[in-house]
Amino acid sequence: MTTTADDDLRSTPTQWDEEYDVVVLGAGAAGLTAAIVSAIEGKRTLLIEKSDQIGGTSALSSGSAWIPNNSYQRRNGTTGDAEAALEYLDALVGDRSDRKLREVFIAAGPNMLEYLEQHIDLRWLMYDVQPDYDPELPGATIGGRALMPLPFDGRTLGKNFDRVRSPIPEFMLFGGMMITRGEAARLLRIGRDLDSFLLAVKLSGRFILDRMRYKRGTRLVLGNALVAHLFKNLLDRRATIWYNGKTTRLISHARHACGLVVQRDGSEVRVRAKLGIVLAGGGFPASPELRERYFPKPVAQYTSAYEGCTGDTLLLAQEIGASLGSLGEDNALWFPSSIATRKDESTAVYPHIVLDRAKPGLIAVNSAGRRFFDEASSYHKFVRAMYRSNRNVPSIPAWLICDRRFVWKYGIGMILPLTPFLKPFINRGYLHVADCVEELARKIGVDSGGLVETVRTHNEFARTGVDIDFGKGSNAYDRAYGDPEHLPNPCLGPINRSPYCAVAVLPTPLGTSLGLLTNAHAQVLESSGQPIKGLYACGNDMQNIFGGEYPGPGAQIGVGMAFGYLAAKHAIATG
Numbered sequence: 001m002t003t004t005a006d007d008d009l010r011s012t013p014t015q016w017d018e019e020y021d022v023v024v025l026g027a028g029a030a031g032l033t034a035a036i037v038s039a040i041e042g043k044r045t046l047l048i049e050k051s052d053q054i055g056g057t058s059a060l061s062s063g064s065a066w067i068p069n070n071s072y073q074r075r076n077g078t079t080g081d082a083e084a085a086l087e088y089l090d091a092l093v094g095d096r097s098d099r100k101l102r103e104v105f106i107a108a109g110p111n112m113l114e115y116l117e118q119h120i121d122l123r124w125l126m127y128d129v130q131p132d133y134d135p136e137l138p139g140a141t142i143g144g145r146a147l148m149p150l151p152f153d154g155r156t157l158g159k160n161f162d163r164v165r166s167p168i169p170e171f172m173l174f175g176g177m178m179i180t181r182g183e184a185a186r187l188l189r190i191g192r193d194l195d196s197f198l199l200a201v202k203l204s205g206r207f208i209l210d211r212m213r214y215k216r217g218t219r220l221v222l223g224n225a226l227v228a229h230l231f232k233n234l235l236d237r238r239a240t241i242w243y244n245g246k247t248t249r250l251i252s253h254a255r256h257a258c259g260l261v262v263q264r265d266g267s268e269v270r271v272r273a274k275l276g277i278v279l280a281g282g283g284f285p286a287s288p289e290l291r292e293r294y295f296p297k298p299v300a301q302y303t304s305a306y307e308g309c310t311g312d313t314l315l316l317a318q319e320i321g322a323s324l325g326s327l328g329e330d331n332a333l334w335f336p337s338s339i340a341t342r343k344d345e346s347t348a349v350y351p352h353i354v355l356d357r358a359k360p361g362l363i364a365v366n367s368a369g370r371r372f373f374d375e376a377s378s379y380h381k382f383v384r385a386m387y388r389s390n391r392n393v394p395s396i397p398a399w400l401i402c403d404r405r406f407v408w409k410y411g412i413g414m415i416l417p418l419t420p421f422l423k424p425f426i427n428r429g430y431l432h433v434a435d436c437v438e439e440l441a442r443k444i445g446v447d448s449g450g451l452v453e454t455v456r457t458h459n460e461f462a463r464t465g466v467d468i469d470f471g472k473g474s475n476a477y478d479r480a481y482g483d484p485e486h487l488p489n490p491c492l493g494p495i496n497r498s499p500y501c502a503v504a505v506l507p508t509p510l511g512t513s514l515g516l517l518t519n520a521h522a523q524v525l526e527s528s529g530q531p532i533k534g535l536y537a538c539g540n541d542m543q544n545i546f547g548g549e550y551p552g553p554g555a556q557i558g559v560g561m562a563f564g565y566l567a568a569k570h571a572i573a574t575g
Helices: 005-009 029-040 056-060 071-075 081-093 099-120 154-163 181-187 194-211 222-236 288-294 312-319 379-390 404-410 423-427 437-444 448-464 476-480 555-574
Strands: 018-025 045-048 124-126 146-149 240-242 246-252 257-264 267-279 332-341 347-351 363-365 398-403 432-434 500-512 523-525 531-537
Touching: 018 029, 018 555, 029 045, 029 056, 029 099, 029 222, 029 267, 029 555, 056 222, 071 099, 071 124, 081 099, 099 222, 099 555, 146 222, 154 222, 181 194, 246 267, 246 312, 246 531, 257 531, 267 312, 267 555, 312 531, 332 379, 347 500, 363 448, 379 500, 398 404, 404 500, 432 437, 437 448, 437 500, 531 555
Parallel strands: 018 045, 018 267, 045 240, 267 531
Antiparallel strands: 124 146, 246 257, 257 267, 332 347, 332 500, 363 398, 398 500, 432 500, 523 531
């Protein structure tokens, strides 16, 4: 292909093999959003995914999007949330990030939702009660900002259904049936009310029919529903998607990113991006090298994020002059996760998000057998507390302690509620069990005197309903994920019935907060603060706009989609 006059104006001698208006690297929620906006606007769009499936970490997630001042709130009568959200973020983040980007997000998030609802009918469910992660701060809400995507019928994808990345296996029932957290709570009441029974019949019936034709259930919820909906509409608009495409170089001239080199099907392809390149590679939670460079010690060895999130896009951008943001406290966003080996010898990384830590009858202890934080707090804050405690007392791993009654009623980690036999988990070394607290302490290597005293003190707190040490169950976030039927405190219950149980949890990054510096249009910046024309970043490829803090459920996806939308809009308007 010969170089055109227009190429000469771009001041690059490259001969292009392919040409598109907008090129997006990475097929998570942020990248898919940028791509679908470009396609909706009628631009020639190329989405490059380094694996053979779409969805990235978003497909493994809850799919929630934290969007303050959204239209669902306003339809429900909530007003003034933009101001309240900014007040909340100011109190949470302070000067650890550029306030202007928070303002941009609060303005752009609702616009992005309404744009996608109008053009691709992407709709959400608003929970009245799903509190922000720091509910004590001014401007926090108990619900409304976090939205969950509605279920999606995977059958509409036809042969492309298998292109959607499967969720974490332990988050599915019967080896392939997805359910939401609310549905899980309803199913636990089976045998006690008709609603639970009818839901079980409906879900299992659909799943049985699905398994006659598909490898897993086609009723998609959570992050799978979100990415599948975006994917389906991208296919309908005939956008080009390259799977197994490895981008090896960005091509730039005179501070203008105008193309890229891609290894595809064994050959090198030079692609011109006339309007813009959007980086949405998901940060670097799965890169051992970058974790070693930027994470606190001891460095996390596992992640529940997509294994392809290795920071490739960050390194490519730096090669043409892009700058990383300032280092934060830990440069990551965290889950406490338990680790196990599956029957196929693969490693299971199970995030302890909200299903067990907040329930009454569980504590978390360090090697001294002592509690170090409110166990019901957000996953991000809990892991940060592990690291802070570890500075003085070994606290990694931390141990979740409960009794057999708790495991039966609520489950713990990979062990579902109502599991009759624990021996398989014990034999695999996942669960540790003993007839008394002292013996359990010896088995897991924590101080027995400390653990005995901690359990005794905790049981007294459970009796009174007041956690004097850490205030478990004293705020709206804790109570939202406790057991509302348990009184006087939905998060405090005794640990007093043999056998006693323990599961180890480690810090695992669900994402990274260190990324490329960007401006209000999602343009990538040089160290001077000047934008690199034609180059954008969104999702975890951009520096976290909350300074590494985690304001509420779905904050990563909400910000990623909002800035993916802004990136595509700006590239189209100015490219």
